[in-house]
Amino acid sequence: MDSASNPPTPSSSDASTFERWRRKFSMITGVGGTAEEREADMDARHHTKCEKWKNELMTYSPAVVFMMKHLKLNGADVSSDDLVCAPCDTNRSGGFSPEAGAVVLCQGKLMDKSHMEDTIVHELVHMYDHAKFKVDWNNLRHHACSEIRANSLSGDCRWSRELRRGFVAFSKQHQECVRRRAVISVRNNPACPDDAAAERAVNEVWESCFNDTRPFDEIY
Template sequence: MTRPPQQPDFSPADSPSFRASFEQWRRSLTALASPPPPLRCDPEYNQPAQWSDGPVMHGDTDAATPPTDPKREAADCRRCEKWRDELSRDSPIVRFLLTHISLLPPSRNSTMPAPSSSPTPHLPLPITCAPCPPTMAGGFSPELGILLCQNRFMSRKHVEDALAHELVHAWDERRFEPRGKWGDDLRAHACTEIRAETLSGDCRFGREFTRRNWHFAKQHQACVRRRATLSVAANPNCKSPEEAQRVVNEVFESCWPDTRPFDEIY
């Protein structure tokens, strides 16, 4: 028999704000400890066409062309959802980001689906696995949550890096308020990309070595600048690669050192 969670014993000296903060932490940690729902690799949840509508923060693009075989797509979906649920339970960086996202209220303009209609009701935002074109491996949208491109991942570690990248975007979307809609403010786009590339592990030396991009000095910074510039250049509101590079350079010195919610680079 499952016992109801016990209420903490607060002392009279504990302030109402402390009690409220404690309860918020307890609820978020209890939610993350809940078992994930059954895998949902069916057409109801695989709708990548929605992700082509509106601004989306894209992840990296280091894998093969998407398959068209339905059996292969179903296998990719099962593998992606399995890794997603394992990482949300076992990965320190993913659990840390999910916990801190759950502690922030949704942004004022958020239109994400309710938990009852989310593919991940046990998590603070929807995380969907679906097939994608070769131009992306993941994405974040304030309307849809996080997309993991099930046919683009080379390993479980690749999924962890991509998921951490998109979770940084999700935290930024709740923590900071850009001018206009998500993606309209190129400086905000550049800043969240710099932070996501810096904190997620996308630019660690091993990943850059497989891309044949390495430097003897400031390798991490060079990777972050390059990948953030490519992401901003793909924004429909960006007029040219030169404008993307200029915007990234303008915000780099202020956004690169910002490691929140981490104390330092993971």
């Protein structure tokens, strides 16, 4: 029988390579593949990038390394396992879970490595406060104080970050950003009944907490 009538069967490695390229093409173009496959591919790419940035920052970022050092001094020895890259269903870039003693980094919500650095430092300030000051997160004043410190010390409120958000101010820009973001965070606390309670909690602790830069010597 002529060999042309029996074309060679693709090897498993050829099929595997083809499938990888098919999935990649589908993810980039949106053509072919199921919505679930495209979502899974995107999550995998976001997770890989998140892990890469996280490990680089934990090794080379002065601010992240500094916070990890001071957390260890206060009984919270942070490892890579304590910073978890995961998909999030909100617009937040990260969060701290007091119950788990861990930080969630919202893969896919982080614009670049600098944004991740600010997010990690922000959440590590919460972790530091939890370890050092025994924060009661259901107490709105406690929560407000930690949010003021985290927003002020992390780089979240630097001018360039605010500009990206569409907020431009030339007088007390940093303070306005810290206050606004702290109020929003406290308002999202399930123990907070309304906007007025969130604003009141932030106002009551503002002066002492904004001026408390521990463990930094000054605002980062």
